[in-house]
Amino acid sequence: MxxxxxxxxxxxxxxxxxxxxxxxxxxxxxxxxxxxxxxxxxxxPWHIRQEGIQTLEKGRTWYSPNAGLLALREAIAAYVSRHNGVDYEPKTEVLVTVGGSEAIDLAFRALLRPGDEVLIPEPSFVCYDPLTRMAGGVPVPLETCQEDAFRLTADTVRAAITPRTKLLVLPYPNNPTGAIMCREDLEAIADVLRGTDIMVLSDEIYSELTYGRKHVSIASLPGMQERTLLISGFSKAFAMTGWRLGYACGPAPVMRLLIKLHQFGIMCAPTTAQYAAIEALKNGDxxxxxxxxxxxxxxxxxxxxxxxxxxxxxxxxxxxxxxxxxxxxxxxxxxxxxxxxxxxxxxxxxxxxxxxxxxxxxxxxxxxxxxxxxxxxxxxxxxxxxxxxxx
Amino acid sequence: MDTLLHLLDTNARLSTKQMAIMADMTEQQVEAHLAKLEKDGVVRGYKALIDWDRTDREYVTAIIDLQIAPTKDRGFDGVAELIMQFDEVESVSLMSGGYDLSVTITGRSFRDVAMFVAKRLSPLDGVLSTATHFVLKKYKERGVLFTDGEKDERGQL
Missing domain, CATH: 3.90.1150.10 (Aspartate Aminotransferase, domain 1)
Known part of the structure; x- marks a missing residue:
């Protein structure tokens, strides 16, 4: 060979x-x-594990709908609305994925054409660059520094935009720095993006874990929901890493493609984990x-x-x-x-x-x-x- | 919950400085707050959790259920206050359910404990019956495991 x-x-x-x-x-x-x-x-938490165990005992071991159990999608929409103040339609704008990572991968593959540029703040989690490349895109690193508290500035974004820019990854609260973005920081970036066709991939997997200030989602700013893919999951906040469950919320035309790709590649996220996740969202605060x-x-x-x-x-x-x-x-x-x-x-x-x-x-x-x-x-x-x- | 109480409940050996950092307070504030907690009787003491089974101490612990005839003026308090005077008695609690007082006793041998119950507790006025249960193995006390915990499997291949 x-x-x-x-x-x-x-x-x-x-x-x-x-x-x-x-x-x-x-x-x-x-x-x-x-x-x-x-x-x-x-x-x-035990009550979440128990929910998973009980559905196994009852034999609920089938595939779920491709986009996830409707009850879970509804619970996600309610949770995101309660925590981030953004409303999504569970049937067309919410997708349950195998961890936040799958959602990130789907987003790149659904949106990128060969040569499209993806703005990726660094330091950040290791997956954005390789997944962009695999989807035919070109990663464009945006440096952040300690002097700016590792926040992404609007100037940095503005300076990096070209006619090929398709996506801005917004990974906050940030792994590995622990940096967060406040409303003013996000406002400034939103100002740069409004009126463009650039989408934001907002990876908010750590959004529940902020200390002092409450997390703000860029999707909640005026005019931003239509250009944002909000990605999150259960791993970090609910200590559910091994259950492999995340979700993406976004405008229906984009979500349609994500769901199509997910349906061919994955079928559906683990059903047991989905039942447990409903309990997490409803009673896990x-x-x-x-x-x-x-x-x-x-x-x-x-x-x-x-x-x-x-x-x-x-x-x-x-x-x-x-x-x-x-x-x-x-x-x-x-x-x-x-x-x-x-x-x-x-x-x-x-x-x-x-x-x-x-x-x-x-x-x-x-x-x-x-x-x-x-x-x-x-x-x-x-x-x-x-x-x-x-x- | 009070952050300092939470910290002390987890580890009473933390220094004032460490608690100040973790609770986002100044050291003076920590000292003042602790002094108040002690003065108000909220914090009654600072003790280590010792697994005596891992030492060469010879000892045995028993939990004794007592049924008590309450008195008109003092209820169960009179007998309880009498029992708690004994050095052998580690804890005394008033219980709901089938009996009234739960008493924990530690002695050097089964016989020691049995004799203490027979000679000291049973004859007390108001004690109607006793049931002695010896502790055979301790798995967990006050939130701390006395067995070896599980290995951290995170980060494995």
Whole structure:
């Protein structure tokens, strides 16, 4: 077999995820304290799990409608309306997907023509660039920086727009920086986009996890709902990563294509997970609040911990990551992470895994108990001390 | 819930500084608030959760259900206040249901505990009956697992 000729060169040339790479090394080692995973340490709240179990007991093990159980789509529409103040028609404007990731993939494939440009703020989650390429699009990275609190500015967007620009990805609250966008920031960007044919892919998977300020969806701004695909899911807020369930809401003409593609490629999202998700949306607000309060306690603790170590930490207002700057150590992100893992067995993810401008930072997750975080900070202190980088 | 109480309930060894950071307060505010909680009797003490089974201490714990004849003036309080004086008694609670007081006792041996019940508790005025249940294994106490927790399977291949 000539596999060279067999394989799709676009995919072959895409680098593997920089998050995965570190997991793989860490898994092989003993006594590793990891601060690297991007999923809650909480189990799915029991009443939600129970709903899944009960539907299995009743034998509801069939395919659901392609776009998802109507009851779930209705619950999603009600939830999005309650939380974001945007109304969607459940039958034509809501699609249940296999995680938010599937929705992102569908959006690129449904919208992009060869050569279309996709504006992608960086640092950001690793999937946008490769999925854009696979859909024939051209990723255009938009740098964000610590001075702007890792927010995307309207000037940056304006400067990047060309006649080929098709989509703007808006990944806030942001993985890996923890940055959020406030209403004013979004207003300024909306001003740039209104009157264009550019769509926004607003990835709001962390929208329930903001600390202090409430999340604002760009879809809720005047004139924006018609040009926004709102993508979210159950993984982060409801601690349901393994259930694989997300959703997309958007204008019917766009959703029609997403649903068509989903129908051919996926059929439907897991039915058991869909039943559980209805329960999550209807009765899960208190669980989300309790988990958010817990994350917030850890967030304050870990931000203070890094600042004290001299690895200055921008104050993240969302998601469950901190993004400390490690430039003061003189190491690049990759070296820092490798040595920290080898010398003290602490796993964190290099910032450049999330885009070139993440160089000089590391992503640290606080989806861990305070005890675990305390131990990790202690080891990082030892690491810095032994390298003469901290008192 | 009060954030400081929540933090202390999770880990009473946190320093004032750590609590201040986590609760978004100043250290002075934390100290003042704790002083008030102690003064008001909300916080009654700070103790470690010890799994004695992992030490060489010889001990046995029993939970004793007591049926009590309440008195006209003091109800169940009189007997309860008498029982709580014993050093061997770890906890005393008034219960709903089939009996009245639940008493936790720790002694060195089964015999110790049995004799304590026979000699100290049963003869008390107002005690109608006792039922002694020995603790065989502790799985969880005050929200903390006493068994080895599950391995963190996140991030695996």
């Amino acid at each position: 000539n596999y060279e000729r067999l394989l799709n060169p676009i995919l072959s040339e895409i680098k593997p995820s920089g998050i995965r790479k570190f997991f793989d090394i860490a898994v092989e080692m003993e006594d590793v304290i990891s601060l690297s995973v991007g999923e809650p340490d909480f189990s799915t 208190a669980d989300v609040r309790a988990m958010r309060d817990e994350y917030n306690i850890r967030r304050r603790f870990i931000v203070d911990g890094f600042n004290e170590l001299g690895l200055t930490c921008f104050e993240p207002e969302g998601a469950f990551y901190v993004f400390p700057c490690i430039k003061s150590t003189g190491m690049d992100s990759e070296t820092f992470c490798h040595r920290l893992l080898q010398e003290q067995r602490v796993a964190v993810v290099p910032g450049d895994a999330f885009g070139a401008c993440g160089e000089g930072y590391v992503r640290v997750s606080y989806c861990y108990s305070l005890k675990h975080i305390t131990e990790a900070l202690q080891r990082i202190r030892t690491f810095l001390k032994e390298n003469g980088l901290c008192k």
